[in-house]
Amino acid sequence: MTSSLTHPGRRQALRTLGGLALGGAVGSCLPLAMAQAATTDSDRILVILELSGGNDGLNTLVPYADDAYYRHRPRIGIRADRLRRIDDHYGFSPGMAGFERLYKDGRMAVLHGCGYDNPSFSHFTSMAYWQTAAPNHGEDYGWVGRLADGMDPSGSPNFLVNIDARESLAVRSRKHIALVFDEPDRFRREALFQEQPLLDAVPSTEAIVNPAQRHLLELARSAKDGAALVREAWHNYKTPVDYGIAPLQLPKVASLINAGLPTRVYYVAYRNNAFDTHVQQPELHGRLLTYVSDAVYGFLRDVERLGQADRVSMMVFSEFGRRVPENTSLGTDHGTANQVYFLGKPVRGGHYGQPVSLTKLDEGDNLLHTTDFRRAYATAIKGWLRQPSAGGVLGEEFESFPVFA
Numbered sequence: 041m042t043s044s045l046t047h048p049g050r051r052q053a054l055r056t057l058g059g060l061a062l063g064g065a066v067g068s069c070l071p072l073a074m075a076q077a078a079t080t081d082s083d084r085i086l087v088i089l090e091l092s093g094g095n096d097g098l099n100t101l102v103p104y105a106d107d108a109y110y111r112h113r114p115r116i117g118i119r120a121d122r123l124r125r126i127d128d129h130y131g132f133s134p135g136m137a138g139f140e141r142l143y144k145d146g147r148m149a150v151l152h153g154c155g156y157d158n159p160s161f162s163h164f165t166s167m168a169y170w171q172t173a174a175p176n177h178g179e180d181y182g183w184v185g186r187l188a189d190g191m192d193p194s195g196s197p198n199f200l201v202n203i204d205a206r207e208s209l210a211v212r213s214r215k216h217i218a219l220v221f222d223e224p225d226r227f228r229r230e231a232l233f234q235e236q237p238l239l240d241a242v243p244s245t246e247a248i249v250n251p252a253q254r255h256l257l258e259l260a261r262s263a264k265d266g267a268a269l270v271r272e273a274w275h276n277y278k279t280p281v282d283y284g285i286a287p288l289q290l291p292k293v294a295s296l297i298n299a300g301l302p303t304r305v306y307y308v309a310y311r312n313n314a315f316d317t318h319v320q321q322p323e324l325h326g327r328l329l330t331y332v333s334d335a336v337y338g339f340l341r342d343v344e345r346l347g348q349a350d351r352v353s354m355m356v357f358s359e360f361g362r363r364v365p366e367n368t369s370l371g372t373d374h375g376t377a378n379q380v381y382f383l384g385k386p387v388r389g390g391h392y393g394q395p396v397s398l399t400k401l402d403e404g405d406n407l408l409h410t411t412d413f414r415r416a417y418a419t420a421i422k423g424w425l426r427q428p429s430a431g432g433v434l435g436e437e438f439e440s441f442p443v444f445a
Contacts, residue, residue: 093316096321118133149389163313163316204307361377376408
């Protein structure tokens with residue numbers, strides 16, 4: 041696989057930025073004009089948004105032309121006249137104006153029926169399968185972490201960014217230490233004045249034999265080196281773009297892209313199992329989808345404002361869908377197959393894969409998946425990030441969809 045530092049001009053610019061990170065100094069980040077001038081295939085950025093809790097795909101992109109949908113959901117099914125219709129079969133939830141615009145502008149690809157064999161209905165287990173791309177197996181490293189190891193075996197600083205309260209399994213890597221933070225202004229190791237020099241002096245790991253100790257020291261060094269860059273990028277970033285009520289960490293991603301960090305993959309999440317809608321689903325789920333739609337649309341408008349739209353694509357997924365029939369509590373229970381979305385200017389919009397059947401269900405009234413979810417990952421790896429193979433990341437080769445030109 042090619043390194044992210046193959047372009048000579050870009051390589052020198054990233055060395056400059058890397059020197060700032062490794063030295064822990066606060067200097068100006070890579071100028072935006074330089075980042076724009078150096079754009080190549082090796083500068084492409086993937087932003088991954090995880091919808092935790094199991095988003096109900098059937099009430100997100102509603103198959104309103106299928107009578108079976110309303111038979112299964114007589115009370116929580118969304119009527120056709122309320123939907124944001126995108127064609128003669130599907131329509132988005134009423135609050136998803138941003139997704140409707142993106143689809144109609146040709147900037148959204150819908151991958152139908154994504155799932156895996158022998159599905160788990162446990163949030164923890166199924167999310168682990170999606171984050172590692174290893175369904176029904178144990179895996180210590182995430183698929184994003186393995187992707188980073190293949191793209192950049194040298195483990196360059198700030199190649200991966202995970203904006204969350206704790207590191208996601210998806211970005212766990214052998215060679216890379218992901219830059220993990222939540223609030224930029226609080227991204228520092230605080231201590232009494234007398235103790236601060238001890239915390240700032242992270243020792244070298246070269247002579248450390250214990251792997252756990254080495255990993256902890258590398259995490260400490262990564263946090264120390266990245267904190268100043270993150271805070272400066274956030275303080276220097278101003279935007280007129282409205283991301284809606286719940287921006288979902290996406291303005292922070294925009295600030296780092298604007299600052300010219302050499303990050304190739306950003307991983308963010310709608311946290312706390314927000315989409316686990318077992319009870320009184322309609323109003324809650326509608327609000328959640330509005331927040332997601334507004335935030336994603338705002339982010340993509342913002343990267344276009346920054347002149348970075350050609351470099352950035354998004355992928356949105358959830359660990360499973362919901363059971364097809366509504367339950368007695370006006371909600372839905374854990375299910376199986378779901379959609380995966382790719383969004384952005386480089387995307388060839390439309391429907392991909394075989395839509396699921398609402399009449400041929402399994403014995404638990406769940407959808408039978410039609411697309412192995414790892415095909416979505418292969419599409420990101422080969423189609424967008426231009427890696428020649430996905431087998432080293434996914435364990436085997438999966439056919440990608442022609443989502444990217």
